[in-house]
Amino acid sequence: MKNTPVTIKDIARSLNISISTVSRALRGMQEIHPETRKAVMRLAEELDYQPNQLAKNLAKSRTKTIGVIVPNLSYHYFSAMLNSIEEAALQAGYSVLVCQTNESYLRETTNIQNLLRSQVEGFIISLSRDTDNYEHVERLVRKNIPLVLFDRYAESIDVSKVIVDNHAAAFKATEHLIENGCRRIGFLAGPIQLVLSNQRVAGYRAALAKHGLSVGDQYVFHCDYTQENTIMQTLALMSLPQPPDGIVVISDRMAYSTMYALKQKGLRIPEDVAIVSFNNEPVSALFSPTLSSISQPIQEMGTETVRLLLRELNATDSTVTKETKVMETQLIVRASSMRQLPAQ
Incomplete structure (x- = not known):
């Protein structure tokens, strides 16, 4: 048997009074006779009446x-x-x-x-x-x-x-690779229209410039966040005449695909190519090798x-x-x- 909620209409019918009287009584309005208000409140409690909060909110243009x-x-x-x-x-x-x-x-x-x-x-x-x-x-x-x-x-x-301060985060990641001996550092970025990605590329370039390393576009490749495209772009990056010895990747999810592609080419991480990415996903600590990442x-x-x-x-x-x-x-x-x- 369907358990339908009690409404103010049910209370009004039971007490043989108007719906508006029940409504005003439940709101404690003073113009309602005390005995009537008491009878409404008693019956509402007996019937376990619950006000329709959504309807109340909509009436006030508030849905919370x-x-x-x-x-x-x-x-x-x-x-x-x-x-x-x-x-x-x-x-x-x-x-x-x-x-x-x-x-x-x-x-x-x-x-x-x-x-x-x-x-x-x-x-x-x-x-x-x-x-x-x-x-x-x-x-x-x-x-x-x-x-x-x-x-x-x-x-x-x-x-x-x-x-987050994307520029500073990418600067930090890139400088870390430089301090660990990388001299040709690539960047696997996101789609070119993403502000977040462009800010990280700018931070990467700023770190390279600070340390007197190449800041050309040849080491920046844009990906669409899919596994297939990331693998393809990683292989294209590693096919450059002077492939990178370090890569900054815009997200951990993409970095997992990058690491897979590097291993398929027989490259060692980090000995041949060092990797840093962003987001510090929990699985980053379980990968082999474990993945350095920017935590937000x-x-x-x-x-x-x-x-x-x-x-x-x-x-x-x-x-x-x-x-x-x-x-x-x-x-x-x-x-x-x-x-x-x-x-x-």
């Missing part, structure tokens, strides 16, 4: 729901970020609706429309690999819908952002992302100053980058 859009939840970084975001949102009394774009611009635009239809109050978004047109995001800004971007973002969109403060980033969104959701007007929170990273050194330096 946040829409989160990420490129792919199979990426450890995004699944870990989602855990942090959801925890912070729940503590603030909000629930989270999650969509993934699978790196598709079209799916990203569809996700936004679907979440709008679901009455989310605001958005937390990390842009897809294929997104190079931001009109769908700019439309949210023009409508004054609260929005925070994290990790992957566009500089032209005037919203709050939570990111994911827990703090998720909490900060929600804080910035709640700041806009709770604002009394739409003139909240946009804030970009830049978080610091840490290089976790493991076997993949620790070369034996030649004796002096």
Whole structure:
């Protein structure tokens, strides 16, 4: 037998009074006779009446729901970020609706429309690999819908952002390879339209320039984050007349494919080619050799992302100053980058 929730209509019918009288009595309004209010409250308790919170929130244009859009939840970084975001949102009394774009611009635009239809109050978004047109995001800004971007973002969109210092992180990773004897360092970057990727390439070049090494484009190859493309680009990089003796890779997931390709060519890591990447996924410590990687403060980033969104959701007007929170990273050194330096 279906257990249907008790409604104020049921209470009104049982007491032979109007629905509006029950509603006002439940809200404790003084114009309702005390005996009537007492009878309504007693019956509501007996019938275990629960107010329809969603209907109440909709009436106030509040659903207490946040829409989160990420490129792919199979990426450890995004699944870990989602855990942090959801925890912070729940503590603030909000629930989270999650969509993934699978790196598709079209799916990203569809996700936004679907979440709008679901009455989310605001958005937390990390842009897809294929997104190079931001009109769908700019439309949210023009409508004054609260929005925070994290990790992957566009500089032209005037919203709050939570990111890491990508330039400094790549500088740190590249300099580490230099300090371990690498002199021809390649960079396996992401798609050229990604701000995050370009910032890391700039940091890589800055480290090379500081140490007087080549900063030409011949050692920078752009990948699309897929395993097949990363292997292909790794083999192309290693086919250069003077192949690199060190590689900075934009993500651990890509680095695993890079290490596979290098081993297939019979190259030793780190003796022949040293590797450093980004994200410090848990499996990086289990690979052979273990993978050196840039660690990001994911827990703090998720909490900060929600804080910035709640700041806009709770604002009394739409003139909240946009804030970009830049978080610091840490290089976790493991076997993949620790070369034996030649004796002096």
